[in-house]
Amino acid sequence: MRMVEAFLAAESDERTGEIPDLFLRFDIPFLNPAKYGDELREALLSMEQESRVGLAEAGLPANWQCPTLSGGQSDADTFLMVCASLREHYASLCEHLVAVLIPKYVADDGAWLKWLRQTVENAQATHVRIVVLDDARTLALEPLAQALPERVVTQVARLEMGRALEELSKEAGQLNTPGGQFRDLFVRMSHAASKGDTAKTERLGAQAVELAHSQGWHPLVVTAHFVMGSALLATQKPQEALSRYQQAETAAAAAEEQGNPQGATLRLKSRMAQGAALVATEQYTQAATLYQGTASLAHELKDPPMELECWRMASWCREMAREPDQAWALSQRAWEVGSSMNDEARASSTLPYVGEALLRLGRGRPGEHELESSIASVLGEDWRPKNTKGGQAS
Structure with a gap:
């Protein structure tokens, strides 16, 4: 609309x-x-x-x-x-x-x-x-x-966007309807999150969740939990963020059960967000298990870049947990998925980070000396990522 x-x-x-x-x-x-x-x-x-x-x-x-x-x-x-x-x-x-x-x-x-x-x-x-x-x-x-000065006009925007959006939401009216009420709560919640006010974000978010849940709007429940989770992560509260993302997954599953086509995709995004929260708390083994379990969902959704990312992050987490053999096997799974993608999808994927992981984890293993040429045959000679951050993409 x-x-x-x-x-x-x-x-x-x-x-x-x-x-x-x-x-x-x-x-x-x-x-x-x-x-x-x-x-x-x-x-x-x-x-x-x-x-x-x-x-x-x-x-x-x-x-x-x-x-x-x-x-x-x-x-x-x-x-x-x-x-x-x-x-x-x-x-x-x-x-x-x-x-x-x-x-x-x-x-x-x-x-x-x-x-x-x-x-x-x-x-x-x-x-x-x-x-x-x-x-x-x-x-x-x-x-x-x-x-093109006769055709192009530039204007510097000096708006406080969060406040402007709140004003626009109120002026749009319909605050006596569930849809208008949720819109207003969401805008105010997002503004509070952008200001780092987690208490206000959670208070408004809880109201948004309750309203959306009462209307059976499960995708909007997911959205509200995501805003709260992101705000909590940004203020160094990953454990609380993890709880929000877990609740988001529950709402996504409810949407899926209702036959909502967004349900499975929202469940995938919720699980990836949980993985990020687990990594932030250095719970690497739990994060690896979650990423491994999520790879099958990405495969079902026919989303190779996300499936690649699941295997890649599972490998990285196993490496951080000092489980090199499992990390090596998972990197190979990631490489299989990424190398089978078309050129356009591969160009914007995190496959170069998988290549770095294979070189790192393959030291001392059979075929070590052929690894780099094998990677270059798929990604090109100038394949190495600019910033590896210890193996995790920025």
Whole structure:
């Protein structure tokens, strides 16, 4: 319902006056420059499709049709064209459609800057805008602003974001409904966590858990426990964090039993978080056992990078527990999983750390001298990770 919320906010918020804008957020990873625009377009189409029922219920037109795409256009051009068509359809509700691009991951900073520049240079739609966040410490996108001053405007944000989000939550209203109440609790809890106020985080988190549980919203119960667990870890309370992550796993299992497709994935994430808490308390044997047991779940979910990480961390924990033979065997399991992944998945995985572990644990074992060339044949000559931190990825 992201588009429904955005349209209603733009239409009803008195502060927007006569020029309400519609902001749509895209967090798709920037992996392949040639396909990124197509991925953005597909995400936009999904937003529009999932919002049709809500738009109709709100008395808003829900009959937009995606324009036919002609050949010869770049992926970015087709994305902007679809944005322009959608904004034109809802012209009475918004002055501009603003695509907020916040990639979860950028594989190549140079390619990202090049994609943005080409997109901005070719943009034709008057009422479509693009917003991109930059790090004020590095200003990686500043060359774009300097090269295209007539098309790019920069603005330094001096907002206290936690407080701003709390205010936005209250202004969004519906605090008399379970959904609105949970949203407000979650925002306030997250703000408290960002300030290191664990007492307030746990107090609000407990209320959020109780509310979500009463509604049968098990995935949201997991989310609330995660916020509390992260806050406790950040304030050097790993044992208390472990308890929160264990409760998160219980809620994830309940979601799974209800047939919620997110259940198994949330259970996997909960177990990985438990492993991190156990490592923080140096309970390496228990952590290794947990990681080993979690590898099968990652395998069932067809998530090779996570399965690799389970075996890798199990090996590292066994090594820390001074069980080198078990650590060696587990590193080999991790290598088997990682070396069978495709090139793209392997490039962003922790397989180089597994290679380091194999070299370290393989000293004095049969085949020791062939290990490095064997690893290089899979990862390339320049395969070693920049920072091994004793074998654990940073």
